[in-house]
Amino acid sequence: xxxxxxxxxxxxxxxxxxxxxxxxxxxxxxxxxxxxxxxxxxxxxxxxxxxxxxxxxxxxxxxxxxxxxxxxxxxxxxxxxxxxxxxxxxxxxxxxxxxxxxxxxxxxxxxxxxxxxxxxxxxxxxxxxxxxxxxxxxxxxxxxxx
Numbered sequence: 001x002x003x004x005x006x007x008x009x010x011x012x013x014x015x016x017x018x019x020x021x022x023x024x025x026x027x028x029x030x031x032x033x034x035x036x037x038x039x040x041x042x043x044x045x046x047x048x049x050x051x052x053x054x055x056x057x058x059x060x061x062x063x064x065x066x067x068x069x070x071x072x073x074x075x076x077x078x079x080x081x082x083x084x085x086x087x088x089x090x091x092x093x094x095x096x097x098x099x100x101x102x103x104x105x106x107x108x109x110x111x112x113x114x115x116x117x118x119x120x121x122x123x124x125x126x127x128x129x130x131x132x133x134x135x136x137x138x139x140x141x142x143x144x145x146x
Contacts, residue, residue: 021066022095028070035091040083041076044091058084066092098124106132 022030026049033044042059047070053063055073058081063071073091075084098109102124109124126132 019089019092021092022097023068026070027068029068030095033091033094035087035089035094037083037086037090039077040079040087042084042087042091043074043076045072045074046070047072056084059088062088102126103130104133106130 024030024046028046028049029044031046035042035044047054049070051070051072053060053068053071053073055063055071056075056079059073059075062085063073073088096104102109103126106126108122108126110120111123112118112120
């Protein structure tokens with residue numbers, strides 16, 4: 001009886017620890033992301049379809065277990081296994097949905113699809129009342145008084 005309760009508790013704990021990870025149709029990441037844990041930094045980069053995972057052996061195992069096929073990860077700094085795993089999880093947590101990106105930047109999120117002759121497709125628009133984050137070119141113009 002206590003074994004069944006322990007198993008149920010372990011399953012519940014595992015479900016609470018699940019992490020959503022974004023994946024494209026080509027089994028890659030949608031855009032470049034960074035993850036840092038202590039002195040380990042990872043740069044997660046999407047790759048073309050069919051290129052496979054390119055990463056440190058520990059991170060490559062994590063990518064394979066997560067179901068990714070077309071991701072390159074560049075590692076900077078220390079390479080101890082615990083820091084690599086935690087930096088990988090930080091990088092995967094840092095991805096945002098298109099709606100979150102639109103709300104954070106105050107700008108439309110648009111995709112240019114090559115199969116549709118690069119016609120723009122709006123993925124998300126910012127909520128009303130969101131002020132756009134100025135581009136660096138806009139900031140330099142304001143500081144110059146233009």
